[in-house]
Amino acid sequence: MIKFTPILLAILYGLAMYRFSAWRTARELDARSTELADGRLKSLTDRMAAALELPRIRVHIYEIDPVNGLAAPDGRIFITRGFYNKFRAGDVSDAELASVIAHEMGHVALGHSRRRMIDFSGQNALRTALAMVLGRFIPGIGVWIAGMLTTLLAARLSRSDEYEADAYAAALLTKAGIGLGPQISLFEKLESLTQQNGGSAPAWLLSHPKTADRIAALKALEAKWVTQE
Numbered sequence: 001m002i003k004f005t006p007i008l009l010a011i012l013y014g015l016a017m018y019r020f021s022a023w024r025t026a027r028e029l030d031a032r033s034t035e036l037a038d039g040r041l042k043s044l045t046d047r048m049a050a051a052l053e054l055p056r057i058r059v060h061i062y063e064i065d066p067v068n069g070l071a072a073p074d075g076r077i078f079i080t081r082g083f084y085n086k087f088r089a090g091d092v093s094d095a096e097l098a099s100v101i102a103h104e105m106g107h108v109a110l111g112h113s114r115r116r117m118i119d120f121s122g123q124n125a126l127r128t129a130l131a132m133v134l135g136r137f138i139p140g141i142g143v144w145i146a147g148m149l150t151t152l153l154a155a156r157l158s159r160s161d162e163y164e165a166d167a168y169a170a171a172l173l174t175k176a177g178i179g180l181g182p183q184i185s186l187f188e189k190l191e192s193l194t195q196q197n198g199g200s201a202p203a204w205l206l207s208h209p210k211t212a213d214r215i216a217a218l219k220a221l222e223a224k225w226v227t228q229e
């Protein structure tokens with residue numbers, strides 16, 4: 001029993017961290033967001049709502065500058081003020097912004113946002129437990145190996161989430177008559193924005209797999225759907 005106590009403690013710590021970060025995220029979002037009211041965008045989100053047989057899709061503006069979209073663990077969808085400003089300035093089209101909303105809806109529908117919070121705190125617990133176990137057998141580098149293994153696992157999990165959310169968005173946008181075009185053109189735009197900024201990518205790109213790989217995955221889907229028709 002004594003042997004397993006540290007692992008149990010690590011798991012309890014992870015659970016407590018999860019509750020705390022979910023609470024903190026919700027509180028931060030409540031304090032710094034408002035519901036988005038934009039007629040041009042609403043006509044597109046209404047088309048997506050109709051495709052899903054929902055009365056409407058609620059989108060919130062999160063008052064921060066970095067260009068990002070977010071799906072909260074409670075299922076709310078957020079677009080940052082920075083992203084919305086790009087749309088207002090004409091750098092990003094209404095359909096392109098709708099594709100971001102569709103992507104975030106994918107994370108909600110597929111249960112990613114809740115899992116991701118668990119991933120994050122679960123990662124801490126796993127890292128701590130692994131470090132303790134490995135550290136006993138391989139003093140010194142055991143801790144380092146534990147960290148590397150945990151990071152690798154988390155990267156794999158989040159990458160597959162992104163491709164799944166992209167595929168969900170592609171299906172939804174197609175059903176709503178908007179198509180995959182805006183998704184692909186947005187990726188290309190954000191990528192070129194990165195080059196203009198001297199390599200500093202918008203946050204929404206950084207937390208996602210390589211743009212070229214995502215575009216290739218979307219084109220593969222498109223090709224498959226076209227041949228099925």
Ligand SMILES: [Zn+2]
Binds near residue numbers: 162
């Ligand atoms: Zn995503």
